[in-house]
Amino acid sequence: MPSPQQARAQASAITSGRAGQDTEVSPTSQLRTLFDRPRLSPGQRRIAQYLIEHITEAAFLSITDLADRAGVSQPSVTRFASAVGFSGYPALRERLQSIALGTLAGGPAEESRGNELQAAVDAEIENLENLRRDLADADRVIEVGRHLSASAPLTVLGLRISVSLAEYFAYAARRIHPDVRLVTLGGSVAYDALLQSREAGGTWVLAFSMPRHAQETLTAVRVARNAGLKVALITDLALGPIADEADVTFATGTGSRLVFDSYAAPGVMCAALLQAMTDADPERTQARLDEYEQVADQHQFFLKD
Known part of the structure; x- marks a missing residue:
């Protein structure tokens, strides 16, 4: 009998195809x-991020x-509108208002948020709903999953x-990929690992950058790109210096209502990429x-249910 994990790998394959017109x-x-x-300049990215949030x-x-509110000058806002095609x-505000009014019209009635813990859960539910909409077109996830699956080693x-x-993803990926290398230390340790991965034949790195975004993550990503990876x-931001350096960015919201952030949507994004990797090479999986x-x-790793 296959294990539950094997059964899920067989039954949960991602189906390709773009979302329909009414998605x-x-x-x-x-x-x-x-x-x-x-x-976009740093000031323009600040405007964009304020509008998104x-x-x-x-x-x-x-x-x-x-x-x-964005902490920029009025001419900067005018230049931003021109930079994004208005x-x-x-003209930009008219487009923003159509998006905002659609959000207000299509969203659920405002309900009591209860206490702060319940409000934190509500915020994560919203993050997951946004991720669900983003995943209506699974083609990009499927493509990146194939690349990650084919990269040996995968960093x-x-x-x-x-x-x-990163530890969660690497732990699971090692079950389906023969050579996964986890890098959790910055500086020269990260540089050595990235360069060795490339020399060993690796082609891709999966990087994580959650708030507060570390300067050493940006530097490591640049090292990876310069090495040919x-x-x-x-991450949680589609705009910014780290996203600018990446070849592909999956931006998912993080829960920020409590002292420390929570990562429900990034966790699901990890699972989606792992699923895409299993689909890319089902026989190896x-x-x-x-x-x-x-x-x-043989070694009784797990308790019997």
């Missing part, structure tokens, strides 16, 4: 697409108020607060899972 796209995804410009309020601000701020990078996500990034189950039974 709902999250406001966050709409804004990320709208602002996806490789040459406060769309229902920011869409109705005057240019003066938006500049004040004739000026009034997984997570520094500081991002270590836990491709970088897939799981089953062979490795079979071998692991035999070893686990």
Whole structure:
């Protein structure tokens, strides 16, 4: 009998194909697409991030108020509107208002958030709902999963607060991939590991960058790119210096209502990429899972349910 993990690998294959015309796209995804410009200045990225985080309020601000809240000058807002393809701020605001009004019209009625712990759960539910909309088109996840599966070795990078996500991904990936290398220390240790991975034939790195975003993560990603490695990034921001350096970015919201962030949506994103890796080479997946189950039974790794 296959283990539950093997059965899930067989039964949960991701199906390709783009979403239909009536698929709902999250406001966050709409804004990320709208602002996806490789040459935005740091000030322009600050404006974009403020709009992404406060769309229902920011869409109705005057240019003066938006500049004040984003911490930039009024001319910077005008230049930002031009940089993302609009004739000026009034045209940009009209587009933002259509997105905001669609959000308000299509969202559920406001309910009591209860206590702070319940509010934190509500925020994570919203993050997961946004991720669900983003995954309506699974083609990009499928493609990156194939690349990660084919990279031997496959390097997984997570520094500081991002270590836990990197460790989870690497632990699971080792069940289905023959050579997974985990990097959780920055500086020269990370550089050595990345360079050795490339010399050994590796082609891809999966990197994690959660708030607060570490300077050493940016440096390590640049080292990887300079060495000839491709970088897939799981982070909370689609815009910013680390995302600019990555070849592919999966931006998912993080829970920020409590003292320390929670990572429900990034965790699901990890599982989705792991599923895509199993789908990319099903024969290898089953062979490795079979071998692991035999070893686990022999050495009694797990308690009997």
